[in-house]
Amino acid sequence: MADSPSRVERPLSPHLQIYKPLFTMMMSIVHRITGVGLYFGMVIFVWWLLAAAGSPDGFATFSSVAGSFIGYIVLFGLTWALLHHAIGGIRHFIWDMIHGFGPQERELLAKATLAGSVVLTLVVWAIGLALKA
Secondary structure, three states: OOOOOOOOOOOOOOOOOOOOOOOHHHHHHHHHHHHHHHHHHHHHHHHHHHHHHOOOHHHHHHHHOOOHHHHHHHHHHHHHHHHHHHHHHHHHHHHHHHOOOHHHHHHHHHHHHHHHHHHHHHHHHHHHHHHOO
16 A cells, blocks of 8 residues: 655634734624524514414514513614615625725725614614604
8 A cells, every 4th residue: 555645734724813803894794693683583573473463462462572672672673683684785786796895995885884774773763763653
C-alpha cells in the first residue's frame, strides 16, 4: 500500500475573532432575526383570524391580550420586524439588480433600512392610535 502524503497544515478560516462587526454585517444579522421573528408573529396573526371567525368571547379574549401593555409591546415589535424585513428585502432586490455594492452605498442602504423601518413603524402606530381615539 502506498504511503499517503503527510497532512498539510493550513490556516484556519477567519471567524468572529478576526472580523470586526460592521454596521452592514449587523443589519444582515438583524434581517435574519426579523425573518425568524415573523414566523412567530404568524401565530398571533392566525390567533387573530381564528378569534375573528369564532365566537365573540374568543375575539374579546384576543382583544384583551393584544390590547394589554405587553400586547402593545409585542405588536409594536412585530410591526417593526415586518417593516424592517420588508425594507431589507428591497435592499436585497437592489443588490439583485447589481446596484449599491460600493462601500458607501452599502452603508447608506443599511442605514436607510434601519431609519426607514423605525420611522415607518412610528408613523403606522401614530395613525393607528389616532384612528382608535
